[in-house]
Amino acid sequence: MSEPNGVEGLLRELAPQVLGALLRRHGGAFDACEDAVQEALLAAALQWTADGVPANPRGWLLTVADRRLVDQVRSDSARRRREEALALATPQAALLAPAADEPDPAADDSLALLFLCCHPALSVPSRIALTLRAVGGLTTAQIAAAFLVPEATMAQRISRAKQTLKAAGGRLAPPDGAGGAARLGEVRHVLYLIFNEGYTASGGEELTVPRLAVEAIRLTRLLLRLTPGDAETAGLLALMLLADARRPARTGPYGALVPLEEQDRERWDHELLREGMELIAATLPGGHPGPYQVQAAIAAVHSEAATAEATDWPQILALYDLLLRFDANPVVALNRAVAVAMVHGPAAGLALLDALAADQRLARHHRLLAVRAHLLDRLGTDPAAAARAYREAAARTSSAPERRHLAARALRLEGAGGVNM
Incomplete structure (x- = not known):
């Protein structure tokens, strides 16, 4: 399964940018803003597929999401609690027109949004669910299907995560200094967990969940673009690419599991292997390896071997010795x-x-x-x-x-x- 392209890929790329802009425009209310963005994404998926992508897709989404947010605030009595919460955070006039100090419309708040979705107040499952929905642009139904839980269960998890963020006073601003480094590590960990569930599903009839693996790779590419030069993020991406390259050979007829030593290595995705090997080769010589870089190096040793018998196990053992230190x-x-x-x-x-x-x-x-x-x-x-x-x-x-x-x-x-x- 390749990365999403066309309308779907564009919407997934724009989702965090639009949510970030909406949060900045209206001063908070994550749950209302995120709901409005999801509705805009669904509207775009229908309209753009039929009529074509507009000249300014980001502006189109932001306009529609903004209107949906205003509609939500003005809607029926069932939404009054949300209206009251939003009204406390944002003057009513700000809902009717852009704020005077509206941020640069070209600004990308994706990194800040990743930090927000991985807030320390949230449990790990909540961080994963919120990241996939708010930053990944996946629907609740898609996330629930990937994790083999009922849609209602996943909806409750996401709703609780939003309420926890609100109670914790989560803001759309990446922390800096030592706090920023720690939170960046938490973001990487969430992406790692998403990929692991996609690489080997913890349950169900299928060995892999390709949608999750592909989405984790896409979000890690985004994180590396937003934090250029971060060696551990590069190592994490390399690890994902080298592991996912084996996916075509990991199952045989009728979905049977094929162990690494029995895989047909010609079926590996050699383009992903090349990219992963280049990334780790560019990262490791920096002299400050971290756990993701070491895991990527282990995957690279496996990838370099033409056959299972040719695997350099002494080198892998030495790398595991190093990994245990981290x-x-x-x-x-x-x-x-x-x-x-x-x-x-x-x-x-x-x-x-x-x-x-x-x-x-x-x-x-x-x-x-x-x-x-x-x-x-x-x-x-x-x-x-x-x-x-x-x-x-x-x-x-x-x-x-x-x-x-x-x-x-x-x-x-x-x-x-x-x-x-």
Whole structure:
């Protein structure tokens, strides 16, 4: 799935710009402004598709959104609470005409909007939902479908996020100094989480959610354009590109999961690989690598190998050692255990898993069991234990493709070795 183009791509690009301009024009009221922008986007999707894109699409959207906002404020009694909130924040006259100090219409508030949607007062799921809707321009229904939740549930999550922002006094202004650096890290983390859900869905019948992966890449491109020279943002984009390049080869017939070592590397997207490799090559020599740059470097080592057997596992292990200094979380440690097994043998990797099993954050996660099963399978001394681990991992995952893949691995061992279960 390529990045959105035509009318859809233009609307997604303009959505945060129009919302930012509307927020500046009317002095706040995020929920009312965001609703008005969504209505303008829907109107544009219908009209522009039929009649063509206007000469000034941003101005068209801003005008329509502004009118919708005024209509909302003046509408029926069901909207009075919103009217009162908006009236407190904005003089009524400001709703009827542009403010005297209206900002430059060409200004792009996308970065400030990203910071606002990733406000510390919001939970991580709320940050993700609000970012996808306000900055990504996705509808509530599209976000709900991507995360496999009912539309009403996602609508409530977004509504609560807006109310939390209002209570926290969130403003459309990127923080500066140390606070700005910390908040930029939070924005990157939200985009990383969006991409991860798109790269490997946490549940459902499909292995991937391409819309989320594509949107995360688009928003990270935007973030890099707005923060040129930020090495970690460049590293994050490189990581996404190198990972997403494998998507065409990650599933086989009927959506079956294909592990990295079994993928047909000719099916990888070599244009994305080239762009990702160029980004990381331009970033790492700067001498101040961060966790996203290191993860991108690991992905680059995999990408450089013509075959799975040619992978430079000692280099990957060294990179995981470095990554643990930045991010000593159990998932990184689990991935490092795989690298240790590839360099020093399955028994060495299995020894590390015993310690990880004591970490409550990972103890019952299907990934730990899946890695244990894989290493026991490679060791070859106890196929019954490997099969049991595959079966237990399959039972714990919410992803149907992963469940089928793990169950098939167990069945192969049971069939080959006559394992009694």
